[in-house]
Amino acid sequence: MTAKIPLVDLGAQHRQIADEVNRGFASVFNDTSFILGAPVAEFEKAYAQFVGVKHCVGVANGTDALELAIRAAGIGPGDEVILPTNTFIATALAVVRAGATPVLVDSEPVHHQIDVAEVEGKITPKTRALLPVDLYGQVAPMEEIARLAAKHNLVVIEDAAQAQGATRHGTGAGAFGLAAGTSFYPGKNLGAYGDAGAVTTNSDAIAEKIRALRNYGSPIKYHHPERGFNSRLDTLQAVVLKAKLARLAGWNQARREAANRYRELLAGVPDVTLPSVDAGNEHVFHVYVIRVPRRDEVLKRLNAEGIGAGIHYPVPIHLQGAFESLGHRRGDFPVAEKAANEIMSLPMFGEITAEQQQRVATTLRQALGQ
Ligand SMILES: Cc1ncc(COP(=O)(O)O)c(C=O)c1O
Numbered sequence: 051m052t053a054k055i056p057l058v059d060l061g062a063q064h065r066q067i068a069d070e071v072n073r074g075f076a077s078v079f080n081d082t083s084f085i086l087g088a089p090v091a092e093f094e095k096a097y098a099q100f101v102g103v104k105h106c107v108g109v110a111n112g113t114d115a116l117e118l119a120i121r122a123a124g125i126g127p128g129d130e131v132i133l134p135t136n137t138f139i140a141t142a143l144a145v146v147r148a149g150a151t152p153v154l155v156d157s158e159p160v161h162h163q164i165d166v167a168e169v170e171g172k173i174t175p176k177t178r179a180l181l182p183v184d185l186y187g188q189v190a191p192m193e194e195i196a197r198l199a200a201k202h203n204l205v206v207i208e209d210a211a212q213a214q215g216a217t218r219h220g221t222g223a224g225a226f227g228l229a230a231g232t233s234f235y236p237g238k239n240l241g242a243y244g245d246a247g248a249v250t251t252n253s254d255a256i257a258e259k260i261r262a263l264r265n266y267g268s269p270i271k272y273h274h275p276e277r278g279f280n281s282r283l284d285t286l287q288a289v290v291l292k293a294k295l296a297r298l299a300g301w302n303q304a305r306r307e308a309a310n311r312y313r314e315l316l317a318g319v320p321d322v323t324l325p326s327v328d329a330g331n332e333h334v335f336h337v338y339v340i341r342v343p344r345r346d347e348v349l350k351r352l353n354a355e356g357i358g359a360g361i362h363y364p365v366p367i368h369l370q371g372a373f374e375s376l377g378h379r380r381g382d383f384p385v386a387e388k389a390a391n392e393i394m395s396l397p398m399f400g401e402i403t404a405e406q407q408q409r410v411a412t413t414l415r416q417a418l419g420q
Contacts, residue, residue, distance in 0.1 A: 055397045055406045057358035058237050062401035063301070067293040071243075074289035086265075087285035093292045094248070094283075100215075100295060101224040103250045105257035108283025109264045112211045112233020115247035116144030116181075118281065119207050119229040122249075122259040125150050125178045131207075132172050133181040134164035135366040136386040141183055141209050142367045144231070152376065153177070154368050156383040161328050162186065162339065162393070165385065166194040173198075179205045184213035184223045186362065187239070187305075187336035188328060192218055192226045199227075207231070210250070212336040214240040215302040219330040224250040229260075234291055239305070239334050240298050242287040304400035305335040311404060312338060312396065315411035319420060337362050338398040342418065345392050351417035352394075357410055360395045 064071075078087055090108050098106035109115045125131065126149040133141050136157040145152040153172050158165040164182050180199050182190035190208070199206045206227030213223035214232060224230040232238075234246035249260045262269045267278025283291075294301075309325070316322055323341035327333045339362060342348050352359040366386040368378035380387065396410055 052356055052409075054356040055358060055402075055410060057360050057395065057397050058399045059401060060236055060241065062399065063241075063294070066297065067290075070293040071290055074293065075286060078285050078289060084285050086282055087288070089285055089288035089292060090283050093288040093295065096292060096295055097248060098250060100298070101222040101250045103222075103225045104252045104254070105250065107249045107257055107260040107264065108288060109247045109249060109260070110281040110283065111245040112231055112235060112247035113140040113144050113147070114264075114279065114281040115231030115233065115249045116141065116207065116209060117147045118260050118263045118279070119231045119249050119251075119256070120144060120148040120150060120179065120181075121263060122256045123179065123205050123207060123228055125205075128176065129178040130174060130176040131179045131181050132169055132177060133209075133367075134183055134185070134386075135368045135383045136162055136363070136389065137183045137185060137209065137367065138211070138363060139367065139370060139372065140211070140233075141181060142373060145181065150178070151176075152367070152373070154376065154378065154383065157386045157389065159385050159389065160326050161188065162389055163188075163190050163328070164195075166191050166198070169195070169198055170202075173202050173204070177202065177204060179207050181207050181209060183209040184211075184216060186325070186339050187213050187216055187334040188331045189213060189216050189218035189221075189223050189226070191328065192221075196226070211235075211238065211247075213334055214238060215298050216334040217332045225252070228253060229256050234287065239302060239336050240291060240294055243290045244284065244287055246283055246287040246291065248283065301400035302334040305398060306333065308398060308400070308402050308407065309333070309335045309338060311407050312411070315407060316340070316414070319415055319418065321418060322414070335398055337395040339393050339395050341389070341392040342394055342414075343392070345394055348414070348417045349394050352410070352413055355413045357413055358397055359410075361390075361393060362395050364390055366390055
């Protein structure tokens with residue numbers, strides 16, 4: 051039987067760092083520094099430097115990172131936060147968990163990012179923040195977002211969960227806005243071996259607030275001026291993240307090369323729309339999203355041939371049962387809805403081989419009848 055080609059191959063990464071991770075784990079076991087042990091601060095320092103910000107505060111996962119960033123910005127009940135409908139559910143969950151109300155915006159059809167042209171029309175006296183998402187591995191159109199935020203006196207919270215290492219005009223994903231939340235879910239470009247996340251910010255006040263919020267609202271042990279959470283970055287995860295961060299730039303470069311290879315292999319296949327890189331962006335191809343006709347049928351065929359293609363995402367936020375209370379219906383965001391029926395993510399990871407990509411391309415052509 052032909053070998054499967056997974057959507058992402060985490061084993062291939064692990065083999066490269068196994069020794070370093072094992073040594074790091076042994077050291078944590080030896081000194082029993084399970085909670086906020088030295089590797090956490092070491093990773094935070096390295097990641098802040100990598101992103102190009104003053105502070106990184108490690109938390110338990112990306113959803114918490116966004117929720118805590120929203121809370122630290124003083125946003126809560128009665129406030130509205132504007133975000134794209136085409137994103138992973140967690141972006142919207144973070145808003146409601148902070149007590150605020152998500153206000154959704156359609157996506158644009160080329161990069162699938164938040165449609166900035168529609169943002170201004172959604173701003174009300176209750177709007178406090180814009181929450182753009184660096185979707186699929188490239189930074190959102192931040193200049194326009196920043197201009198609107200300045201004009202309407204709003205803060206920007208960046209969802210950088212899908213873009214570790216991406217840049218826009220040289221600025222790193224996670225360095226835009228008042229604060230950014232990121233996720234180190236295992237399948238992310240920088241993935242832990244369980245749940246993990248971080249807030250990055252240039253604000254001393256926000257960083258200090260998040261450090262307290264992640265630790266029961268406690269700036270000083272057993273003193274709790276406010277109600278916080280238990281949402282610390284686990285020491286063992288920090289060991290993994292440190293080892294991976296040292297290799298991330300190389301892995302992201304390998305993803306870009308794989309994206310170029312797909313471009314060559316799929317050039318000229320009628321009806322297939324390949325991903326487009328927005329001007330000024332260095333993309334890190336967290337996922338490689340194409341558009342195809344008869345998507346469900348094509349996807350089924352790829353999966354049947356052992357190719358782990360997927361969909362990011364089949365249902366936009368406004369059509370999710372969890373957000374029914376927002377009162378949206380089919381047809382409200384036609385660009386995102388159309389995309390949701392046509393998009394398909396092909397296998398993408400730094401170690402994918404030319405042979406694997408060749409097989410993906412051949413199977414895709416066959417599935418399309420070409
Ligand atoms: C865009 C986006 N935001 C937020 C999250 C939430 O991160 P986590 O799964 O670590 O809570 C994810 C990933 O899962 C994501 O892709």
